[in-house]
Amino acid sequence: MKVAATAGTDQALSPVPLMQLTTGFWAFKTLAAAHDLDLFSRLSGTAGTTSAELAETLGIHPRPADMLLTGCAALGLLARTNGRYVNSPLAEEFLVRGKPYDFGGWVEMLDRRLYPAWGKLTDGIRTNRPITWDPDRQSSLFDGEDPELLAVFWEAMHSLSTFTARTLGTAVDLSGTRRLLDVGGGSAAFDIELCRQHPGLTATVFELPMVCEIAARKIKEAGLAERIQTTAGDFFADPSLPAGHDTILLSMILHDWAEDDCRSILGKCWEALPGGGQVIISELLVNDERTGPPAAAMMSLNMLVETEGRNYTPAEYRRWLDDLGFQDTRTVWFEAAGANGAVVGRKP
Incomplete structure (x- = not known):
């Protein structure tokens, strides 16, 4: 959320927005704890639970069981009917292990990897270096x-990417x-969904070898092996x-890298495209004024924690595309879980 900078003429400033900001992690850790305890998977397909029943199932005291259920209900993750707690539609769809759109892997990754690193965000700001890994000792x-x-x-990213x-x-x-x-292209979620939307489309996922194995499995499960192929490679190491291909997609890729690396990747896109081909850069775009939106701005700080890149503005992407010779560059705004827009350019 964005903290209000001013108050109405008849209303004094209040610290309530700051309270909401400072306690934001409470909601995440409630979700993460419930997922870690398999709460949503335990409740799926059942008549629900009471706090006493949950305490017995988990072997915990009734007090925290009651508090956890109340907290999850307050966050819209559970509903309470006749004294029993059941999964909300949101939790049933995205937080039950093994379901097609299981989002739990993302929760787990943030809880185990990113949450501790964000506790050292000030270090990242002072050093301009990633926190979750050491570039001096690790390759990625x-x-x-x-x-x-x-x-x-990767399973969680597949769910996120599918809806995007x-x-x-x-x-x-x-x-x-x-x-x-x-x-x-990761696990090929974009290719699977776009091929389903466009019956005449074929696609190639260009990824590291280990990720291509995941993508090939997802493609086979989707019944699209005849239309989607994988090619192993490295967009830095390969010449x-x-x-x-007449369209190249870069989805949630360029924010990982500094400007020189982004320009290098885009340069290879230019060389690979025929005349009339297009490149699509899909990202959480920071606005040209650099004032938000919040999701893009926070993801950009996450890039400080995780990578050597940041979330860029449409103007920056258009400039890089223009410098290469792309024409008709434009920004298409939308609202999705993993992106809020795309910058598109055409090779003449």
Whole structure:
């Protein structure tokens, strides 16, 4: 939320907005604790629970059981009917382990990896270095990370990307696209959703070898192996990107990198595209005034914690595209879980 800078003429300033900001982590940690205790998975498909029953199930005191249930209900994660707590539709859809859109991996990654690192945000601001990993000793932010946690994270990112892709596919005109190259395409969530929206579309996921294995499995599960392929590679180490595509998608990629690296990636996109081809940069965009929106601004600070990049503005992306020779650059705004817009440019 954004703290009000002024008050009405007949109303004194209040610290209530500051109270909401300073206690924001209470809500997250309530969610994280409930997920860690498998609360939502335990309740799925049942008649619900009372605090006494939950205390017995978890082997805990009734006091914290009652407080946890009350807290989750207050956050809209549970509903209470006839004295029993059941999953809300939101929790049932996204917080039950094993469901198609299980978002729990994202909760777990933030709780185990990012929450402790954000406690050292001041260090990151003072040093201009990532907190979750050491660039002097590790090759990437995931180097040395728990493989089990990474697997859970990719599952969560698939859920997040699926819903973002659905919105992108309706906001950005892809009617003329026949072959899509998804650079750093992760688990292929964008490709699966966009191919479902556009029956004539085929796609290639360009990713690191270990991620291509995850993508190939997701593609097979979606029944789209004939239309979506994977190509293993590294957009920094490889001299060029795969050719033969008329649209290149960069979704939540460029915010990881400093400007010189972003320009390098975009330069390879330019070289790989034919005349008339387009590049789509989908991100949580910071506005050109650099005043928000909050989700983009906070994600940018998360890039300080996690990477060497930040969240950029549409004007910055348009300038980089213009410098390469892209034309008709434009920004398409939308609202999705993982992005709020896309900057699009066409190669003449």
